[in-house]
Amino acid sequence: MSAILSTIIVNYNAGSLLRGCVGSLLQCPLDIQIIVVDNASTDDSLESITGLPVQIIRNDRNAGFAAACNAGVSAATAPFLLFLNPDTHFEPGALTILLDALSSDRKAGMAGGLLINPDGSEQAGGRRAVPTPWRSFVRAFGLVRFSNRWPRLFFDFHLHRQPLPEGNVEVEAISGACMLVSREAIRDVGGWDERYFLHCEDLDWCMRFRQKGWKILFVPNAKIHHALGACSRKRRVFVEWHKHRGMMIFYRKFFRHQYPAGLMALVAAGVWMRFCMLAAYHTADRVRRRP
Numbered sequence: 001m002s003a004i005l006s007t008i009i010v011n012y013n014a015g016s017l018l019r020g021c022v023g024s025l026l027q028c029p030l031d032i033q034i035i036v037v038d039n040a041s042t043d044d045s046l047e048s049i050t051g052l053p054v055q056i057i058r059n060d061r062n063a064g065f066a067a068a069c070n071a072g073v074s075a076a077t078a079p080f081l082l083f084l085n086p087d088t089h090f091e092p093g094a095l096t097i098l099l100d101a102l103s104s105d106r107k108a109g110m111a112g113g114l115l116i117n118p119d120g121s122e123q124a125g126g127r128r129a130v131p132t133p134w135r136s137f138v139r140a141f142g143l144v145r146f147s148n149r150w151p152r153l154f155f156d157f158h159l160h161r162q163p164l165p166e167g168n169v170e171v172e173a174i175s176g177a178c179m180l181v182s183r184e185a186i187r188d189v190g191g192w193d194e195r196y197f198l199h200c201e202d203l204d205w206c207m208r209f210r211q212k213g214w215k216i217l218f219v220p221n222a223k224i225h226h227a228l229g230a231c232s233r234k235r236r237v238f239v240e241w242h243k244h245r246g247m248m249i250f251y252r253k254f255f256r257h258q259y260p261a262g263l264m265a266l267v268a269a270g271v272w273m274r275f276c277m278l279a280a281y282h283t284a285d286r287v288r289r290r291p
Contacts (some may be wrong), residue, residue, distance in 0.1 A: 001178060001227050001261055002035035002077060002078070003031045003032055003077060003078040003097075004030055004032075004033075004078055004079065004080065004099070005030055005031070005032045005033070005037060005078050005080045005081075005082055005099060006032070006033040006072075006076035006078040006080070006082070007025055007033065007034050007035065007082040007084055007104070007124045008035050008037060008069060008072030008073065008076060008080050008081060008082065008083050008084070009021060009022070009034070009035070009036045009037070009072075009084050009085070009086050010037050010039065010040055010056065010065055010068040010069060010072070010083075010085070011037065011038045011039065011041055011045055011046070012038070012039040012040075012062060013041045013042060013043045013045060013086060014045045015043055015044070015045050015048070016045075016048055017045075017087045017227065018036070018045045018046075018048055018049060018086040018200055019048040019049055019086065020089050021085075021086045021087070021089055022034060022036070022049050023089070024053055024088075024089035024090045025084075025090070025095070025111065026053070027092070028090065028095045028096065028134045029096070029282075030095065030096060030099065031096075031218045032078075033076065033077055033078055033278060034052075034053065034054045034055065034057070034201060035054070035055045035056075035057065035072045035075050035076060036049065036055070036056050036057070036086075037059065037068040037069070037071050037072045038055055038056060038057065038058050038059060038060055039059050039061070039062040039063055039068055039220065040058075040060060040061050041050060045086070045096050046058075046162050049121050052148030054262045055075060056175050057071055057072065057075060059071070060244055061189075063273035064194065064196065064197035064198060065176070065192075065196070065197070065199075066192035066193055066194045066195075066196045066197070066201040066203060067125045067194045069083055069191075069192045069201075070101050070191045070192050070194065073186065073191055076183075078183070079182065079183050079184075080099060080102065080180060080181070080182055080183065081180070081181050081186065082095075082122060082178070082179070082180045082181075083178070083179040083180075083181065084177070084178055084179075085176075085177040085178070085226065086272065087177075087226060087227040088115075088177055088178055088224050088225065088226045089200065089224070089225050090223075090225075090228075090277075091223040091224070091225070094113060094221075094222040095205050095222070096110055097113075097219060097271060098112075098113050098180050098219050098222040099180065100230075101168050101181050101217055101219045101222070102182060102217065103182075103291075104149075105215065107213075107214065107215045108182075108214065108215040108216070108217050109181060109182055109184075109185030109188075109189070109212075109214030109215065110174065110179060110180065110181050110182075110205075110206070110209055110214065110216045110217070110254060111168075111174070111179075111180045111214070111216070111217040111218075111219055111222075112126060112127070112174030112175060112178055112179055112180065112196050112217070112218060112219065113121075113126070113178055113214075113218075113219050113220075113221075113223060114164070114218075114221070114223045114224065115127060115175060115177060115178065115224055115225075115248055116223055116225050117226070117228070118225070118227065121154065122160045122164065123134075123175075123226055123228060124158045125158070125160075125162065125174075125175040125177070126158050126174060126175050126177075126178075126218070127159045127160065127169075127171045127173075127174060127218040128158055128160075128171065128173050128174070129159065129171070129172045129173065129249075130172045130173055130174075130203065130282060131203070131207070132255060133251055133259050133264060133267040134259070134263075136179060136189065136247075136267060136270075137263070137266070137267055137270065141270040147191070148281065159171065162163050164220050165218070165220055165240055166220075167220070167221075168217050168218065168219050168220070169217070169218050169220075170215050170216060170217060170218075171201070171216055171217070171218045172206065172210065172216065172218065173203055173206035173207075173264070174206065174216060174218060174229075175202060176201065176202030176205075177224075177226050178224045178226070179202065179205075183216050183232050184198075185209060185212075188212055188214070189205070189208050189209050189212050190208070192204075192205060193205075193253075194241070196242075196246045196249060196250075197242045197245070197246070198242040198243065198246065199204070199239075199242055199243035199246040199247075200240060200243070200246030200247055200249065201246065204249075204250055204253070204254075207254055235281050236278075236286075237278075237279045237283060239283065240275055240279055241275065241279070242276045244271050244272065244274065244275040247271050248268060248271060250259070251264065251268075251271075254270040268285045279288075
């Protein structure tokens with residue numbers, strides 16, 4: 001029997017978290033093909049899944065998240081593909097709920113569940129609006145505090161502060177930490193944009209899905225625990241660099257013809273100013289923590 005679902009996990013030094021992620025998939029009653037694309041890890045994460053029914057693709061270098069996802073797509077055989085971070089694990093029944101939601105709506109090309117923090121709260125990013133340059137400007141300069149008075153003008157693209165919907169709802173974007181996609185939609189939209197190395201490639205894909213007329217679903221009853229940032233704590237400046245670089249690629253690709261050049265320049269300045277501040281903070285914090 002062929003698999004109904006191909007799971008693609010991009011791994012880079014995830015340690016024991018990878019074993020936990022794969023373990024939660026193996027407990028699911030569905031017939032799943034599990035593919036781990038390893039971006040030249042130097043830890044023992046791959047050894048932790050030795051003997052498990054997992055297909056491993058070993059890259060000889062860190063090719064980035066988008067490129068690794070595309071490599072996984074090439075090896076996948078199922079009609080539905082699940083892109084999953086190694087620092088996630090499903091609650092019992094959650095994956096079945098997510099698959100049922102996507103397969104029951106022919107116009108839906110992508111679905112994501114409720115990402116949960118270690119403290120049980122809803123994580124930011126699991127359901128969100130697209131962070132347009134204006135929305136990012138509003139957030140960066142603290143103007144979101146006026147959203148109660150002028151909600152349409154000072155809208156906060158993070159939706160996790162809103163009440164949790166009772167059922168499945170259409171959203172503008174979900175997180176690449178857990179993204180279930182139909183193969184039919186991938187054929188129509190195309191693969192991940194490999195110009196992104198880390199961060200914003202999921203937003204890019206969500207934009208392109210919606211441009212092609214595919215719905216993106218948020219499924220609140222599918223609960224996924226996500227140890228956000230657990231795989232990148234030792235490389236914070238590196239991660240921040242690629243996050244901010246990804247933001248600029250995203251803005252230029254989708255919005256440079258929709259916004260005045262002056263506003264785009266202001267947004268770019270704000271992006272790189274924010275990066276410099278965070279890089280300085282993380283560098284100082286690392287020096288301070290040294291014995």
